[in-house]
Amino acid sequence: MRGVRWLLLKDLQILRRSPLQAVLLVAYPILIAVLVGFAISRGPEDPRVAFLNEVPPNTRINVGGAELPKSNVKEQICKRVECVFIDDRDEAEAKVESGDVLAALILPADLVNKINSLSTLAPGVPEVEVLVNEENAVKAELVDDRLTTLLAEANLRIARRIGNEGGRYLGLIVNGGSFELLGESIPILGLRTSARILKAVAPALPPRLRPSLEQVTEFALQARENLDVAKPLIDRLAQPVKIDKVVVGGESPPLEIFAIAVAATLTLAFVVVLLVAGSLALEREENAFPRLTRGLVSETGLLGEKVLLGVAVGLVVTLLMLLGMKAFVPLDLGRIGLWLLAILVAAAALGAAGAALGAAAREVRAVSLLAFMVTLPIAFLSLVPSGAVGAEVFDAIRYVTALFPFKPALEAITAALDESGQGIGGPLLHLAVLFAAYATIARVALRRFAAV
Amino acid sequence: MRATGVVKRFGEREALRGVSFEAGPGELVAIIGPNGAGKTTLLSILAGIASPDEGEVGAASGTVGWVPQQAALYRRLTVEENLLLFARLEGHRDPHASAAEMLELTGLRERRGEIVARLSGGNQQRVNIAIGLLSRPAVLLLDEPSVGLDPRQRARLWEFVSGLAGGGTTVIFSTHDIQEAERYGGRMLVLADGESLFDGSAEELREAVRREAPEQADRDFETAFVAYLHHRGH
Numbered sequence: 237m238r239g240v241r242w243l244l245l246k247d248l249q250i251l252r253r254s255p256l257q258a259v260l261l262v263a264y265p266i267l268i269a270v271l272v273g274f275a276i277s278r279g280p281e282d283p284r285v286a287f288l289n290e291v292p293p294n295t296r297i298n299v300g301g302a303e304l305p306k307s308n309v310k311e312q313i314c315k316r317v318e319c320v321f322i323d324d325r326d327e328a329e330a331k332v333e334s335g336d337v338l339a340a341l342i343l344p345a346d347l348v349n350k351i352n353s354l355s356t357l358a359p360g361v362p363e364v365e366v367l368v369n370e371e372n373a374v375k376a377e378l379v380d381d382r383l384t385t386l387l388a389e390a391n392l393r394i395a396r397r398i399g400n401e402g403g404r405y406l407g408l409i410v411n412g413g414s415f416e417l418l419g420e421s422i423p424i425l426g427l428r429t430s431a432r433i434l435k436a437v438a439p440a441l442p443p444r445l446r447p448s449l450e451q452v453t454e455f456a457l458q459a460r461e462n463l464d465v466a467k468p469l470i471d472r473l474a475q476p477v478k479i480d481k482v483v484v485g486g487e488s489p490p491l492e493i494f495a496i497a498v499a500a501t502l503t504l505a506f507v508v509v510l511l512v513a514g515s516l517a518l519e520r521e522e523n524a525f526p527r528l529t530r531g532l533v534s535e536t537g538l539l540g541e542k543v544l545l546g547v548a549v550g551l552v553v554t555l556l557m558l559l560g561m562k563a564f565v566p567l568d569l570g571r572i573g574l575w576l577l578a579i580l581v582a583a584a585a586l587g588a589a590g591a592a593l594g595a596a597a598r599e600v601r602a603v604s605l606l607a608f609m610v611t612l613p614i615a616f617l618s619l620v621p622s623g624a625v626g627a628e629v630f631d632a633i634r635y636v637t638a639l640f641p642f643k644p645a646l647e648a649i650t651a652a653l654d655e656s657g658q659g660i661g662g663p664l665l666h667l668a669v670l671f672a673a674y675a676t677i678a679r680v681a682l683r684r685f686a687a688v
Numbered sequence: 689m690r691a692t693g694v695v696k697r698f699g700e701r702e703a704l705r706g707v708s709f710e711a712g713p714g715e716l717v718a719i720i721g722p723n724g725a726g727k728t729t730l731l732s733i734l735a736g737i738a739s740p741d742e743g744e745v746g747a748a749s750g751t752v753g754w755v756p757q758q759a760a761l762y763r764r765l766t767v768e769e770n771l772l773l774f775a776r777l778e779g780h781r782d783p784h785a786s787a788a789e790m791l792e793l794t795g796l797r798e799r800r801g802e803i804v805a806r807l808s809g810g811n812q813q814r815v816n817i818a819i820g821l822l823s824r825p826a827v828l829l830l831d832e833p834s835v836g837l838d839p840r841q842r843a844r845l846w847e848f849v850s851g852l853a854g855g856g857t858t859v860i861f862s863t864h865d866i867q868e869a870e871r872y873g874g875r876m877l878v879l880a881d882g883e884s885l886f887d888g889s890a891e892e893l894r895e896a897v898r899r900e901a902p903e904q905a906d907r908d909f910e911t912a913f914v915a916y917l918h919h920r921g922h
Binding site: 238239242243246249250253254522523524526527528530531532533 | 732735736737754756758759760761762763764765769773774776777778779803819
């Protein structure tokens with residue numbers, strides 16, 4: 237243990253003497269913390285969309301000769317995007333071309349007339365016009381998604397209003413009442429009252445006429461009952477399928493907690509793997525390994541010292557990063573014990589993996605390259621959710637990511653930060669198994685270090 | 689220091705084939721031979737870095753100091769920090785005193801605070817030797833210690849090493865510089881293809897060359913030595 241202490245001190249001295257490394261170790265997590273913090277705390281901004289409404293004022297959607305109340309489609313759209321009101325089509329084109337707005341939405345003058353024609357024998361096709369600049373594929377996809385969603389919502393809103401009006405008229409036919417036409421109130425008797433009147437007058441009729449009257453009465457009763465059923469059907473027509481979301485597994489923490497856990501795990505993984513692998517390879521590059529293992533320190537002791545170095549530096553850097561994040565997102569400091577446990581176990585497993593890489597690659601440059609080539613893709617693969625790729629590919633990803641400590645480290649840190657996700661026990665056990673496996677690989681690979 | 693019937697194999701290749709020799713206190717033994725003769729392998733086995741496949745090695749008493757061919761030290765630490773680190777790892781009671789003693793002995797006191805990477809190759813080698821001497825070993829093994837040194841640094845190195853031998857330290861060094869071996873080695877062990885061809889003084893080696901390659905006996909020592917190796921089938 238005496239040797240381990242002095243070697244640890246020596247590695248920290250070397251780290252202090254490498255300004256670039258030291259700056260990277262401190263600056264990198266702070267940069268990540270600030271970036272993720274800003275991204276989480278500000279949220280996405282609404283896209284700017286130019287809005288040109290050419291529909292004449294006071295034009296209203298008309299169903300069966302009656303105007304529907306205003307549906308405020310414009311207000312609804314402008315709630316979801318930042319509307320830039322413009323005066324004509326040329327201005328719309330100019331703003332889209334210059335990139336001032338993401339797209340332009342034009343409601344043509346005949347839009348309402350065409351909607352009104354839907355209930356006639358010669359229905360038109362109501363259309364709105366969207367101007368987009370597709371210089372960037374991602375931007376084009378974003379515009380498509382946003383506007384398609386907005387128009388689907390607008391269609392749904394109009395369909396609901398039409399359905400409501402239809403339902404009101406059905407109510408008049410079934411129950412009776414009155415409605416306004418050309419400024420006059422017209423009374424409607426309704427099927428219910430008609431049936432009651434017919435039943436009341438039946439005894440006063442001659443017996444030969446009664447069967448015919450009873451048929452009419454029966455029709456009125458059946459029509460009323462059937463039309464009662466029709467009203468909810470019309471209501472459902474606007475949105476026939478509703479989403480009923482039931483969570484059956486994969487209980488997840490809030491998105492901002494997950495984002496912090498990803499940033500923290502990524503930092504921990506890079507710092508620990510690179511530091512442990514690099515410092516171990518440095519012992520060979522400096523030719524110090526044979527001198528050290530001539531009785532000054534055992535090979536296992538040397539490996540332990542490197543993992544300890546990674547754990548110590550990784551713990552400090554990750555804790556600093558999480559405390560930096562706390563300025564942006566409320567993290568529960570009451571769980572700091574679990575934070576420490578998760579970081580320590582994760583850092584130990586990542587350190588063992590780094591030691592195995594360092595012992596296998598042996599040269600500092602090769603080790604750095606290898607550490608990046610392994611850690612980065614594994615980190616990306618670990619973030620692929622189920623369903624995002626085919627089942628077989630996802631199974632392959634699951635097996636590959638289970639072999640490296642990044643994913644269980646992410647799960648452990650997420651569980652330590654927030655209680656709503658999965659428990660911390662499983663990931664910690666997984667990390668412990670990986671620690672043992674990588675430590676064994678590193679110990680075996682280290683034998684090649686001593687080769688003359 | 690004693691080696692008896694040392695054999696070392698790397699796969700199919702035999703790097704050492706039953707090498708035996710002894711070196712007593714105060715002796716300066718030069719291990720010479722062409723590249724690939726097995727000099728570094730023999731020194732590594734004597735130092736305990738590698739183990740022999742057959743045979744035995746051992747020192748009668750005291751520790752064995754080892755100075756590898758390539759400086760085994762931390763280039764981002766200062767001269768003094770390197771010495772302190774190894775003194776602490778060796779468990780010295782007063783690491784600062786041990787480091788100061790070595791700085792004095794190797795003439796590096798003025799440069800104690802310099803980062804090793806900024807020192808010349810010769811001075812790095814002096815630090816390398818100083819680390820090997822920290823434990824005040826009874827036997828000092830030096831693997832091609834003068835490689836990369838200029839003539840002045842070389843002269844200082846051998847003056848220092850001869851002083852150690854004069855003080856009773858057994859010094860065993862490898863070199864492929866025949867003149868250096870002749871000048872500083874009290875005894876010579878000639879290795880070729882892992883085989884021990886000769887063990888004796890420089891004068892005895894000259895005598896052996898005269899016997900084995902009489903036509904080359906009047907040439908310079910290096911040419912005569914190469915002819916000797918050729919006559920012995922190497």
